[in-house]
Amino acid sequence: MTFTPITVNQQEFTELPHDLYIPPEALQVFLEMFEGPLDLLLYLIRKQNIDIKEIPITKITDQYISYINAMQVLNIELAGEYLLMAAVLLEIKSRILLPAPAQSELASEEDEGDPRQELIRRLIEYEQIKLAAENLNKIPQPDRDYRWLEILVEETTPELPNVTPEQLKKAWQTLLIRSLTSRSQHHMKKQELSVREHMTQILRHLQENGKSNFFALFKIEQGTAHVVVNFIAILELGKEGAVLIMQDEKMDIFVELAVE
Amino acid sequence: MSVATLSHIKKVIEACLLTATDVIAVDQLLDVFDNQISEDTVKLIVEELASEYIDSGIELITVASGYRFRSRPEFQSYLNKLYNTKPARYSRAVMETLAIIAYRQPVTRGEIENLRGVAINSNIVQLLFDRNWIEVVGHKQLPGKPELLATTTQFLDDMGIQSLEELPPLPNINEAFINSEQDLIEEYDSQKENEENV
Numbered sequence A: 001m002t003f004t005p006i007t008v009n010q011q012e013f014t015e016l017p018h019d020l021y022i023p024p025e026a027l028q029v030f031l032e033m034f035e036g037p038l039d040l041l042l043y044l045i046r047k048q049n050i051d052i053k054e055i056p057i058t059k060i061t062d063q064y065i066s067y068i069n070a071m072q073v074l075n076i077e078l079a080g081e082y083l084l085m086a087a088v089l090l091e092i093k094s095r096i097l098l099p100a101p102a103q104s105e106l107a108s109e110e111d112e113g114d115p116r117q118e119l120i121r122r123l124i125e126y127e128q129i130k131l132a133a134e135n136l137n138k139i140p141q142p143d144r145d146y147r148w149l150e151i152l153v154e155e156t157t158p159e160l161p162n163v164t165p166e167q168l169k170k171a172w173q174t175l176l177i178r179s180l181t182s183r184s185q186h187h188m189k190k191q192e193l194s195v196r197e198h199m200t201q202i203l204r205h206l207q208e209n210g211k212s213n214f215f216a217l218f219k220i221e222q223g224t225a226h227v228v229v230n231f232i233a234i235l236e237l238g239k240e241g242a243v244l245i246m247q248d249e250k251m252d253i254f255v256e257l258a259v260e
Numbered sequence B: 001m002s003v004a005t006l007s008h009i010k011k012v013i014e015a016c017l018l019t020a021t022d023v024i025a026v027d028q029l030l031d032v033f034d035n036q037i038s039e040d041t042v043k044l045i046v047e048e049l050a051s052e053y054i055d056s057g058i059e060l061i062t063v064a065s066g067y068r069f070r071s072r073p074e075f076q077s078y079l080n081k082l083y084n085t086k087p088a089r090y091s092r093a094v095m096e097t098l099a100i101i102a103y104r105q106p107v108t109r110g111e112i113e114n115l116r117g118v119a120i121n122s123n124i125v126q127l128l129f130d131r132n133w134i135e136v137v138g139h140k141q142l143p144g145k146p147e148l149l150a151t152t153t154q155f156l157d158d159m160g161i162q163s164l165e166e167l168p169p170l171p172n173i174n175e176a177f178i179n180s181e182q183d184l185i186e187e188y189d190s191q192k193e194n195e196e197n198v
Helices: A024-031 A037-047 A057-073 A080-097 A105-109 A117-138 A165-181 A195-209 A224-239 B003-019 B026-032 B039-052 B073-083 B092-104 B109-116 B122-130 B153-159 B181-194
Strands: A006-008 A011-013 A243-247 A253-257 B058-063 B066-071 B134-139 B147-151
Touching: A024 A057, A037 A057, A037 A080, A037 A117, A057 A080, A080 A117, A117 B092, A117 B109, A165 A224, A165 A253, A195 A224, A195 A243, A195 A253, A224 A243, B003 B026, B003 B039, B003 B066, B026 B039, B026 B066, B039 B058, B066 B073, B092 B109, B092 B122, B092 B147, B109 B147, B122 B134
Parallel strands: none
Antiparallel strands: A006 A011, A243 A253, B058 B066, B134 B147
């Protein structure tokens, strides 16, 4: 897309002849490639192998403006910065054309030196960042140039406190003693106690009240049979994974729904 | 410390780093060993571990916040086929903005605009924020209190470096001037490809 300067009859052409046909789309792609006026200027300078510190301002200004005109002809949306740069270039050009002021005491006050200085500084600074950006882009980036390694490890379930059989036995004995001591004054009719029914009751109780103290699940007054069946029901629920039987720091035993 | 223990520690660290889903810091590894080993030992062992992966498809790299395994960049094209991905490349505008923030931080948006000579595109800055590569580190005491932008540790981690000093040095423009014209033409041609994304 770029035009390499060619020499014809010992005359160097750095720009395409005006009567040379370039498809407008191609030119448009080329012109839209620039990141702004500084980038366009740098291109003009580098293309012609001009020392950035010795910019021939008249020549560069003319070339710059012809590019701007081309952009306007092609209806490329021209950012204000491009026009601002044209004004800057024209100002520098006009100042260079003016005869240098005679050395006087006035000059010292506004001694600006080379009118190109600020532009040169900006061009160098921009080119530095432009090249730095290219270097930065060569550094491998995740997902573009490499992938972070992630070996999937199966999610582990949270650690639950263990209840030892010994502790359960003790709890059971406590219950038994309590039920025996409260061995009721009256036990009239034989109750048909189903373990499954108790399991349901316990689950319902836990559903309504949430986590429950182990002892709170027993109705001592209902007698030993109830306590036995209820205890088996809790163990059965624990075995089936319907409830969690846990112990806290105070060694109190709790029963909780195994949610999910 | 016996040789057997060292090789044991190495295996543990290997398991930790391979199963991690993020960069693992030295401190985290020290915790794994209940601080029974020193930071120097960890560094030494990680170095040794990394050397074991030299002839492999993956590599263990040291970044700003710790250690992490990654696939070797030279095999990315194969991974792209496996995962059916087409890696996005950032445009020049994005990379130049990032370069200014990386090399001139902390900087304001205004300073970025001055340097590039064009108005800043808020999408570009947002893109860098979204990537978690840049962050606001303060405000300049100027009218409007402009935000001061800087790069993040994540940026260093992703670039595979431990500090900003490890970024490629800013090019010397006098040297760059020797650029042959062919280079420039290639450079401008390649830019067209880069414009594909963002």
